[in-house]
Amino acid sequence: MADSVYSNYPPHLNPAQKEFLVRTIKDWTVQHGLMIRPAPTFISKESDPQGVVATSAPVTLFPSPFPKSCFEEAQALQTVYNQLYAAITCDEQWIGDIMEDLIDVDDFISHLWKVHLAVKEEGYAQTLSLGLYRSDYMPHVPSASTPPSLKQVEFNTISSSFGGLSCLVASLHTELLNSPPGHPIAYPSHPLLDSNQPPENTSVETLAAGLAAAHTAYGASKSSPALPTCVLFVVQENERNVFDQLALSRQLTKVHKVPVFRLLSSEVFDHTHIPASNPSRPLVYRPPHADGVEFEVTTVYLRCFYTPTDYKSERDWEARTHLERSAAIKCPTVLNQLAGCKVVQQVLAEDKGLDHLAKFLAGTDPTTIERLRATFAPQHDLSSNGRGRELALNAATAANHVLKPQREGGGNNIYKEAIPEFLRSLPETEWKRWILMELIQPPVEAKNVALRPDGEVLGGHVIGELGIYGTILWDQAGGKVLHNEQGGWLMRTKAKDVNEGGVATGFSSLDSVVLH
Numbered sequence: 234m235a236d237s238v239y240s241n242y243p244p245h246l247n248p249a250q251k252e253f254l255v256r257t258i259k260d261w262t263v264q265h266g267l268m269i270r271p272a273p274t275f276i277s278k279e280s281d282p283q284g285v286v287a288t289s290a291p292v293t294l295f296p297s298p299f300p301k302s303c304f305e306e307a308q309a310l311q312t313v314y315n316q317l318y319a320a321i322t323c324d325e326q327w328i329g330d331i332m333e334d335l336i337d338v339d340d341f342i343s344h345l346w347k348v349h350l351a352v353k354e355e356g357y358a359q360t361l362s363l364g365l366y367r368s369d370y371m372p373h374v375p376s377a378s379t380p381p382s383l384k385q386v387e388f389n390t391i392s393s394s395f396g397g398l399s400c401l402v403a404s405l406h407t408e409l410l411n412s413p414p415g416h417p418i419a420y421p422s423h424p425l426l427d428s429n430q431p432p433e434n435t436s437v438e439t440l441a442a443g444l445a446a447a448h449t450a451y452g453a454s455k456s457s458p459a460l461p462t463c464v465l466f467v468v469q470e471n472e473r474n475v476f477d478q479l480a481l482s483r484q485l486t487k488v489h490k491v492p493v494f495r496l497l498s499s500e501v502f503d504h505t506h507i508p509a510s511n512p513s514r515p516l517v518y519r520p521p522h523a524d525g526v527e528f529e530v531t532t533v534y535l536r537c538f539y540t541p542t543d544y545k546s547e548r549d550w551e552a553r554t555h556l557e558r559s560a561a562i563k564c565p566t567v568l569n570q571l572a573g574c575k576v577v578q579q580v581l582a583e584d585k586g587l588d589h590l591a592k593f594l595a596g597t598d599p600t601t602i603e604r605l606r607a608t609f610a611p612q613h614d615l616s617s618n619g620r621g622r623e624l625a626l627n628a629a630t631a632a633n634h635v636l637k638p639q640r641e642g643g644g645n646n647i648y649k650e651a652i653p654e655f656l657r658s659l660p661e662t663e664w665k666r667w668i669l670m671e672l673i674q675p676p677v678e679a680k681n682v683a684l685r686p687d688g689e690v691l692g693g694h695v696i697g698e699l700g701i702y703g704t705i706l707w708d709q710a711g712g713k714v715l716h717n718e719q720g721g722w723l724m725r726t727k728a729k730d731v732n733e734g735g736v737a738t739g740f741s742s743l744d745s746v747v748l749h
């Protein structure tokens with residue numbers, strides 16, 4: 234039976250075993266930097282006025298079983314997905330046609346589109362574009378007798394997070410599994426654990442290598458006189474997931490010998506400028522801590538600007554435009570960010586989507602395109618004569634769906650029975666902001682135990698979501714691909730009765746996998 238592997242997993246821990254395992258994990262996370270800054274609801278500003286406290290990231294005590302065939306398929310398809318999203322980004326007209334419907338109802342999308350148009354009008358100073366992507370999946374097991382198939386939850390083209398921590402969770406679980414043979418120290422004996430361990434996880438190496446490829450491809454300084462070059466991480470204020478990002482910058486600096494700086498999105502204009510006299514438009518960064526020293530930014534890596542709250546005023550939109558019009562390679566460009574909209578995924582999943590895939594993946598063999606298409610769950614728009622409306626407004630069919638807006642970062646979706654009433658509460662003109670997606674049905678018997686950031690240990694039925702990282706560097710002018718890699722993965726696990734996912738939003742815990 235497909236899910237029998239889950240039925241007596243994870244092995245039972247008696248109180249002493251549990252105490253030992255939790256203590257070991259708490260210490261390991263701190264020792265290795267598997268950490269986050271605490272939520273203010275957990276440690277208030279008054280208790281930590283200097284902001285010195287960090288706490289263990291939420292992690293599962295055990296790796297989760299995951300179907301090997303699905304894991305391998307997800308890895309095998311990643312470079313094809315990279316190529317697909319690069320090709321979509323190269324087709325401005327195609328994206329524009331899709332955005333057209335959204336622009337009058339979605340202020341955020343409309344703003345992004347305007348940034349693109351403004352820079353297009355002036356002329357882009359950089360044609361190279363970098364994607365650090367994560368494709369998220371669940372194994373779909375509609376009945377106990379069906380073998381699991383791989384279904385995509387979403388494809389992320391901006392601020393794909395947790396690569397810096399996910400490999401640490403794999404190391405943690407691997408270490409716990411590698412007690413001396415026959416002497417189970419951390420985990421009680423279990424067939425899934427006894428001679429198994431998580432697959433290699435190269436998330437940090439892969440993501441940093443993508444950034445390094447862009448840095449190299451940028452070439453020599455365009456400033457006169459020439460400036461030393463650097464990569465710039467543009468980040469949110471009060472970022473709690475800072476150690477994830479630091480793992481990537483540390484790798485870039487240590488292994489690739491690339492200087493990396495972090496800059497708050499609200500301070501872009503304070504510390505960067507584009508010399509008006511230089512038609513190449515280099516982005517010059519002046520670190521506030523290094524008197525008078527200037528760097529030219531080869532690559533802007535955005536870990537911000539993906540959600541409306543990152544744009545507090547018009548000045549933030551100007552800052553985004555400023556970065557976009559510079560000669561720095563953007564990860565991502567506005568167009569590449571827009572290509573990651575849920576509506577794009579919905580359009581690709583339609584019956585007619587095959588034509589789009591064939592166009593964007595011209596030269597890829599049809600079997601591979603079919604395999605990629607097989608990872609799509611059914612998705613619909615909510616146009617007046619469409620099937621989507623019918624499914625969304627009927628309580629019985631809505632129960633098998635999720636309603637998604639064009640947003641990233643978690644906490645935005647409407648689930649199941651809540652869909653009909655929610656839609657009816659909106660003017661019909663706004664319905665086109667949303668897409669309807671059939672729910673993926675992960676294995677029902679999966680269980681795990683999580684150590685939450687406040688120290689609580691919670692066990693029960695869970696849903697796991699696997700992300701595969703991929704990086705691609707391409708030339709928007711002509712579409713030539715200079716670098717295309719997959720590598721590294723993320724497993725996030727949440728309690729089964731929770732609809733939303735997301736570690737940063739507090740719903741999920743970081744996990745790893747043992748393949749079966």
Ligand code: ADP
Nearest residue numbers: 387640641642643644670671672673733734735
């Ligand atoms: P976001 O951009 O907010 O991360 P997602 O599409 O990833 O949006 O949705 C958030 C969460 O909702 C996912 O992590 C997953 O737990 C759940 N979810 C989304 N789509 C589906 C689906 N089709 N089936 C089951 N769960 C889903």
Ligand code: MG
Nearest residue numbers: 369387643734
């Ligand atoms: Mg998501």
